[in-house]
Amino acid sequence: MNSRSLHWPRWAVSWSAAASPPNVAIGPMTTTPSFSDQTLRQVVRLSAGGQAFRVRLSNLYGRAPLRIGSARTAVVCPDGRERPGSAQPLTFAGARALQVPPGATMVSDPIERPLAALSRLAIVLHVDSAPGPATAHPVGLFPTEISPRGAFVDRPFVVADTTPMRCFLASVEVLGAARTLAVIGDSLSDGVGSSPGLDRRWPDVLAERLASRAGAPWAVANQGIGGNRLLNDGVGAGVNALARLDRDVLALPGVAALIVFQGVNDLGFAYGGMTGDFAAAMSPPGAIMADPALVVAAYRQIVDRARGAGLAVYGATLLPFKGSMFWSARAEEARQAINAFIRHGGLFDAVLDFDAALRDPADPQSLLARFHCGDFLHGSDEGYRVLGESVDLALFAA
Numbered sequence: 001m002n003s004r005s006l007h008w009p010r011w012a013v014s015w016s017a018a019a020s021p022p023n024v025a026i027g028p029m030t031t032t033p034s035f036s037d038q039t040l041r042q043v044v045r046l047s048a049g050g051q052a053f054r055v056r057l058s059n060l061y062g063r064a065p066l067r068i069g070s071a072r073t074a075v076v077c078p079d080g081r082e083r084p085g086s087a088q089p090l091t092f093a094g095a096r097a098l099q100v101p102p103g104a105t106m107v108s109d110p111i112e113r114p115l116a117a118l119s120r121l122a123i124v125l126h127v128d129s130a131p132g133p134a135t136a137h138p139v140g141l142f143p144t145e146i147s148p149r150g151a152f153v154d155r156p157f158v159v160a161d162t163t164p165m166r167c168f169l170a171s172v173e174v175l176g177a178a179r180t181l182a183v184i185g186d187s188l189s190d191g192v193g194s195s196p197g198l199d200r201r202w203p204d205v206l207a208e209r210l211a212s213r214a215g216a217p218w219a220v221a222n223q224g225i226g227g228n229r230l231l232n233d234g235v236g237a238g239v240n241a242l243a244r245l246d247r248d249v250l251a252l253p254g255v256a257a258l259i260v261f262q263g264v265n266d267l268g269f270a271y272g273g274m275t276g277d278f279a280a281a282m283s284p285p286g287a288i289m290a291d292p293a294l295v296v297a298a299y300r301q302i303v304d305r306a307r308g309a310g311l312a313v314y315g316a317t318l319l320p321f322k323g324s325m326f327w328s329a330r331a332e333e334a335r336q337a338i339n340a341f342i343r344h345g346g347l348f349d350a351v352l353d354f355d356a357a358l359r360d361p362a363d364p365q366s367l368l369a370r371f372h373c374g375d376f377l378h379g380s381d382e383g384y385r386v387l388g389e390s391v392d393l394a395l396f397a398a
Contacts, residue, residue: 012254050174205388268326
């Protein structure tokens with residue numbers, strides 16, 4: 001067990017979004033926006049509650065200082081309106097204005113307001129200046145509202161534009177008894193294919209189950225990035241999992257366990273049938289060809305490093321993807337070999353058999369039709385629900 005989690009109250013990440021280098025418009029990717037003298041409003045759902053909270057802002061991929069003129073938070077009601085009287089300014093070392101150096105994150109002063117698990121929080125930022133594209137998480141599944149030019153932190157604004165990306169937000173952390181379960185993965189954890197705005201990703205479903213039971217509280221930090229791979233960086237897909245593990249998992253306040261659900265993109269780009277500019281950008285000359293032995297070696301690295309930081313590590317089997325642009329007989333052979341290792345190799349503290357949960361009994365190389373969104377690769381709301389419900393809560397009993 002993570003020594004950082006033995007005493008409470010302690011800080012734990014209750015919501016997170018892993019940042020990706022700026023996108024360019026290629027294939028399914030859209031260009032990462034830039035902002036200057038504009039106000040952004042973003043709504044997040046916490047997985048666990050606490051007696052206080054704080055917000056972490058990121059300028060990880062900024063080329064110059066991120067200048068925030070002011071910021072605030074407010075509790076959001078089920079109907080989407082902000083709860084009257086819940087708005088509170090965000091301060092940083094007592095000041096409302098903030099400059100975040102390039103490559104850095106900065107955490108706000110604590111706000112001593114109790115929040116329940118599954119509370120929704122609006123975070124409003126006046127971005128005074130942020131030269132270059134924003135530090136962002138591309139698949140937000142909830143619109144970031146963008147104002148006309150001006151500071152509208154403390155007054156309503158007419159929404160001039162929206163982006164599906166999470167911008168400058170790294171995490172919301174709560175003070176209490178919760179520990180954090182981190183998820184490292186790709187679009188299957190990021191929720192591609194699920195209904196926007198409804199929190200239907202499988203980590204959301206797992207968070208709801210953890211919040212509704214009695215016993216030790218656990219938060220869930222979903223650090224999935226669409227398109228992410230174990231061994232290669234990608235356009236709009238973040239740096240590879242081995243490169244981002246320390247920052248996106250091991251450095252999280254309160255982290256005590258990790259689910260590893262990753263590898264489909266490695267196989268798809270190595271063995272699948274994708275062609276064109278996007279495929280070429282994702283697999284440039286010199287990219288690592290991810291065979292099963294290399295994928296297993298990457299898993300061993302993740303487990304060794306996470307256990308060294310005191311985390312329990314759980315491995316999820318890779319979902320079938322026959323019928324998708326990624327599939328080939330070689331990719332399927334590699335998936336079967338990797339899943340056999342996950343199930344029987346003894347590396348992980350427990351195995352989450354996601355493959356068995358969603359595969360078609362009549363064609364085990366494919367997802368059951370109602371469990372995918374139509375592309376034979378990504379989950380539907382029902383498919384993600386089944387994944388979230390398949391996780392054994394006994395793993396988080398203590």
